[in-house]
Amino acid sequence: xxxxxxxxxxxxxxxxxxxxxxxxxxxxxxxxxxxxxxxxxxxxxxxxxxxxxxxxxxxxxxxxxxxxxxxxxxxxxxxxxxxxxxxxxxxxxxxxxxxxxx
Numbered sequence: 001x002x003x004x005x006x007x008x009x010x011x012x013x014x015x016x017x018x019x020x021x022x023x024x025x026x027x028x029x030x031x032x033x034x035x036x037x038x039x040x041x042x043x044x045x046x047x048x049x050x051x052x053x054x055x056x057x058x059x060x061x062x063x064x065x066x067x068x069x070x071x072x073x074x075x076x077x078x079x080x081x082x083x084x085x086x087x088x089x090x091x092x093x094x095x096x097x098x099x100x101x102x
Contacts, residue, residue: 007032007047008056011078016057017047030055036102040095041086048086051079052095066092 007017009032015022016029031037031053034046041048050056051073056063058076063069073079082090 005042005048006078006081007043007045008050008078009047011081012058014057026057029057034099036099037095038102040098041082041089048082049095051076051082052092 009015009017009020009029014020014029016026017023017032018028020028020032029050031046031050032044034049034053037046037049037053038044040046043049046053050058051069052066054063054065056069058069058072063072
């Protein structure tokens with residue numbers, strides 16, 4: 001059985017992951033490149049921490065800070081999956097603490 005967790009770019013199929021099909025057009029997503037977040041919520045780089053990372057690309061626009069993104073992320077199907085899987089661990093404080101340790 002494969003325990004690999006889905007990352008945001010896989011779920012959204014945005015093509016902005018490393019070597020993705022839209023990187024040349026739009027650049028890599030900060031979530032895909034944030035190595036300090038690798039392993040947070042069992043994701044690759046920031047692939048399961050997209051709600052906390054400034055500059056991700058959702059709904060065809062670059063997103064701002066976590067505070068600016070909060071209401072939009074709450075409507076995201078991927079975010080809802082993360083909440084179900086990691087409710088207690090899924091906080092901006094846990095993310096900052098995790099990234100700060102690396």
